[in-house]
Amino acid sequence: MLDLPSRPRRNRNSSVIRDFHRETWLAPQHFILPLFIHAGDTVEPIASMPGCSRLSLPAMLAEVQGAWQEGIRSVVLFPAIADALKTSDGKECYNPNGLVPVAIAQLKARFPELVVVTDVALDPYSSDGHDGVVQNGKILNDRTVEILCLQAVAQARAGADIVAPSDMMDGRIGAIRKALDLEGFTDVLLVSYCAKYASGFYGPFRDALASAPKFGDKKTYQMDPANRREALRELALDEAEGADMVMVKPAGPYLDVILELRRATTLPVVAYQVSGEYAMLKAAAQNGWLDEKKTVLESLLAIRRAGADVILTYYARQAARWLAE
Numbered sequence: 001m002l003d004l005p006s007r008p009r010r011n012r013n014s015s016v017i018r019d020f021h022r023e024t025w026l027a028p029q030h031f032i033l034p035l036f037i038h039a040g041d042t043v044e045p046i047a048s049m050p051g052c053s054r055l056s057l058p059a060m061l062a063e064v065q066g067a068w069q070e071g072i073r074s075v076v077l078f079p080a081i082a083d084a085l086k087t088s089d090g091k092e093c094y095n096p097n098g099l100v101p102v103a104i105a106q107l108k109a110r111f112p113e114l115v116v117v118t119d120v121a122l123d124p125y126s127s128d129g130h131d132g133v134v135q136n137g138k139i140l141n142d143r144t145v146e147i148l149c150l151q152a153v154a155q156a157r158a159g160a161d162i163v164a165p166s167d168m169m170d171g172r173i174g175a176i177r178k179a180l181d182l183e184g185f186t187d188v189l190l191v192s193y194c195a196k197y198a199s200g201f202y203g204p205f206r207d208a209l210a211s212a213p214k215f216g217d218k219k220t221y222q223m224d225p226a227n228r229r230e231a232l233r234e235l236a237l238d239e240a241e242g243a244d245m246v247m248v249k250p251a252g253p254y255l256d257v258i259l260e261l262r263r264a265t266t267l268p269v270v271a272y273q274v275s276g277e278y279a280m281l282k283a284a285a286q287n288g289w290l291d292e293k294k295t296v297l298e299s300l301l302a303i304r305r306a307g308a309d310v311i312l313t314y315y316a317r318q319a320a321r322w323l324a325e
C-alpha cells in the first residue's frame with residue numbers, strides 16, 4: 001500500500017461529493033441563440049451547418065417560441081440580404097424598414113421579455129463582403145464607423161436590447177455609445193466583439209449569409225490568431241469607450257484569451273462558439289465518431305470554465321434540452 005495522506009480521488013467518490021465542489025455549471029440562461037433570417041418565405045437549410053437554416057420571419061418567431069420554452073432568453077440576429085440590396089457602403093444596414101428592424105419589432109411585440117441582440121457590421125450588406133467600406137482595396141475605418149452608428153441607432157429604434165459590433169473598426173465603441181445616447185438610447189447595451197480573430201472557423205457562417213469577402217481577407221481589421229497581448233489592448237480601449245460586455249471569438253480555440261480577459265476586466269465576458277466549431281462537432285457526431293451530447297456540453301462547460309459568463313452558440317436549444325433531461 002502507498003503511504004498517501006492526500007488522495008484526490010476521495011473527492012470524486014460519488015456524484016454528491018463531486019457536486020459539492022463542482023466549479024462550473026451550465027444553464028440555458030447562459031446561452032444566446034444566433035438566428036439566420038432572410039426576407040423570403042422559405043426555410044433554407046444551411047449545408048455546412050446541419051440543423052441550422054435561413055429562416056423566414058414567421059419561422060423565426062416559431063423558433064424563438066420553441067427556444068423560449070426550453071429556457072433560452074436571448075437571440076442574436078444575422079440577416080441574409082438579397083444581392084440587389086448590397087452596395088459598397090452597405091447603406092441597407094440602416095434602412096428603418098429593413099429586414100433586421102422588422103424582425104426586431106416582431107420579436108419584441110411577441111416576446112417582450114426576450115433580449116434581442118443585433119450584429120453591427122456591414123458584411124451582410126456589403127457588395128465587397130467586407131465589414132467596412134472599401135476604397136481602392138482598403139477598408140476605410142472612420143467612414144465605416146459613421147455608418148455603423150446609423151446602423152446601431154436604427155436597430156435600437158426598432159427595439160434591440162443589445163447592439164454588438166462585430167466589425168473590429170477602431171473607435172467604434174465610443175462612437176456608437178455617443179450616437180445611441182444622443183438619440184436617447186442610454187439603456188441599450190453595447191457588447192463589443194473585443195478580441196475577434198481573423199479565423200478560418202467562420203467559413204460556414206459566410207456560407208449561411210453568402211457574405212464571404214469578394215477579395216482579400218479580413219486581416220487588416222480582425223486580430224492575428226497568434227496574438228494574446230493584443231486582446232488586452234483592445235480590452236482597454238473598449239472599456240474606456242464604454243463597452244458593457246466584451247466578447248472573445250471564436251471560443252474553443254481561444255480559451256486562453258477568454259481567461260486573460262476574465263482576469264483583466266470586471267465586465268461580463270461573452271464568448272462566441274462560432275459556426276466552424278459547431279460544424280466540426282456536428283460532422284463528427286453525424287459520423288458516429290463523437291458522442292454529441294457529451295462533447296457539446298463539455299465544449300460549452302470548458303468555455304465557461306475559462307471565464308465566459310455568456311456563450312453564443314448554435315447548440316443553445318439542444319444544450320438546453322440536454323440539461324433538462
Ligand code: PBG
Pocket residue numbers: 119120121122123131166167201202203204205206218273274275276
Ligand atoms: C461578421 C461576422 C462573422 C461572424 C459573425 N459576424 C464572420 C466574419 O467576421 O467574417 C461569424 C460567426 C460564426 O462563424 O458563427 N461581422
